[in-house]
Amino acid sequence: MKILCLETTCDETAAAVIQDDLTVLGAAVASQDPLHGPFAGVVPEIAARAHVERILPIIHQALTMARIAVKDLDGVAVATTPGLAGSLLVGLSAAKALAVALRIPLIAVDHLQAHIYACRLAEGPDVFPCVGLIASGGHTSLYRCQDALDFTLLGGTRDDAAGEAFDKVANLLGLPYPGGPAIQAAAAQGNRQAFKFPRSMLAEAERLEFSFSGLKTAVRYAVRDVVGEADKGSWPIGLVADVAASFQEAVVDVLAAKAYQALERCRLKTLCVGGGVACNARLREKLHEMAAERAFRLVIAPQALCTDNAVMGAIAFERLKAGQVADLDLDIQPGLVR
Numbered sequence: 001m002k003i004l005c006l007e008t009t010c011d012e013t014a015a016a017v018i019q020d021d022l023t024v025l026g027a028a029v030a031s032q033d034p035l036h037g038p039f040a041g042v043v044p045e046i047a048a049r050a051h052v053e054r055i056l057p058i059i060h061q062a063l064t065m066a067r068i069a070v071k072d073l074d075g076v077a078v079a080t081t082p083g084l085a086g087s088l089l090v091g092l093s094a095a096k097a098l099a100v101a102l103r104i105p106l107i108a109v110d111h112l113q114a115h116i117y118a119c120r121l122a123e124g125p126d127v128f129p130c131v132g133l134i135a136s137g138g139h140t141s142l143y144r145c146q147d148a149l150d151f152t153l154l155g156g157t158r159d160d161a162a163g164e165a166f167d168k169v170a171n172l173l174g175l176p177y178p179g180g181p182a183i184q185a186a187a188a189q190g191n192r193q194a195f196k197f198p199r200s201m202l203a204e205a206e207r208l209e210f211s212f213s214g215l216k217t218a219v220r221y222a223v224r225d226v227v228g229e230a231d232k233g234s235w236p237i238g239l240v241a242d243v244a245a246s247f248q249e250a251v252v253d254v255l256a257a258k259a260y261q262a263l264e265r266c267r268l269k270t271l272c273v274g275g276g277v278a279c280n281a282r283l284r285e286k287l288h289e290m291a292a293e294r295a296f297r298l299v300i301a302p303q304a305l306c307t308d309n310a311v312m313g314a315i316a317f318e319r320l321k322a323g324q325v326a327d328l329d330l331d332i333q334p335g336l337v338r
């Protein structure tokens with residue numbers, strides 16, 4: 001059985017053809033980073049229009065890689081929640097059209113469950129039950145994941161998502177969008193102890209929540225204290241690297257500590273981590289150190305499956321197994337449903 005999975009929740013247009021043994025037969029992603037770069041963040045209207053242009057070529061690319069024709073598909077899956085409304089609608093419309101034309105089942109995918117399923121794909125069937133940490137441009141959340149489809153929210157961010165904080169701080173430092181990779185690269189030359197930035201709610205183990213807006217403001221003031229209003233060309237050498245390294249360390253400290261607090265709260269021994277920020281090398285290093293010291297099992301999605309992709313839509317097979325086929329009146333749910 002072969003399913004076409006579509007992903008258009010935010011600013012990546014992605015398609016993948018996956019077989020029921022979870023073999024990936026073909027996968028393609030079109031990033032919109034160059035379109036949103038000038039605005040230092042995702043512009044919903046631009047994202048939706050770009051999905052419209054790209055969805056058919058990307059489906060074609062995935063089918064070509066899989067060496068199959070559209071008529072060989074046995075199902076079509078699409079991420080319907082959460083995400084940007086205009087973006088979600090493009091994927092859903094394409095999926096419905098295929099389901100009707102080919103008379104194949106339509107399967108709804110929860111994008112956040114899919115981010116954790118990326119860990120399951122990499123590791124094998126036994127990652128559940130686990131604590132799931134999703135850190136991306138739109139979300140920073142901890143879940144108790146009983147199985148692939150049974151998630152309970154433990155806590156999320158009260159303001160900015162971790163990836164959003166990376167993007168905003170990068171912009172403040174004059175680094176390109178997306179900010180995560182740019183900050184990571186700058187941080188590699190910097191001193192992570194140069195600035196003492198706040199670690200919000202770190203000590204409050206009973207609150208499995210995040211807050212990154214205070215950190216963002218602290219970075220702004222720290223830079224202003226050093227350079228005043230001077231423009232970037234005259235900033236001291238090494239300032240950007242030191243701020244980037246110190247900021248990254250603060251985010252990583254909080255993500256790692258809160259994930260561990262969630263493991264303790266749930267009395268679980270497996271932590272699965274996904275989402276774009278999980279690409280971060282310092283976060284991966286810190287989590288691995290922590291897992292070794294505190295003896296829990298750590299599964300971080302492979303980098304290509306951390307940022308948005310359609311391969312993680314393979315969770316659709318779990319839905320099929322559970323008999324969860326969608327009707328044609330399936331709708332998008334832009335906000336978090338849990």
Ligand code: KG4
Nearest residue numbers: 136137138163178179180276277280307308
């Ligand atoms: O999961 P994703 O592709 O899209 C959303 O669902 O939001 O995540 C994108 C986010 C961006 O904010 C980007 O800056 C961040 O992931 N990101 C990183 C790294 N690579 C991507 N953040 C920190 N370090 C990285 N290496």
Ligand code: ZN
Nearest residue numbers: 115136275308
């Ligand atoms: Zn995502």
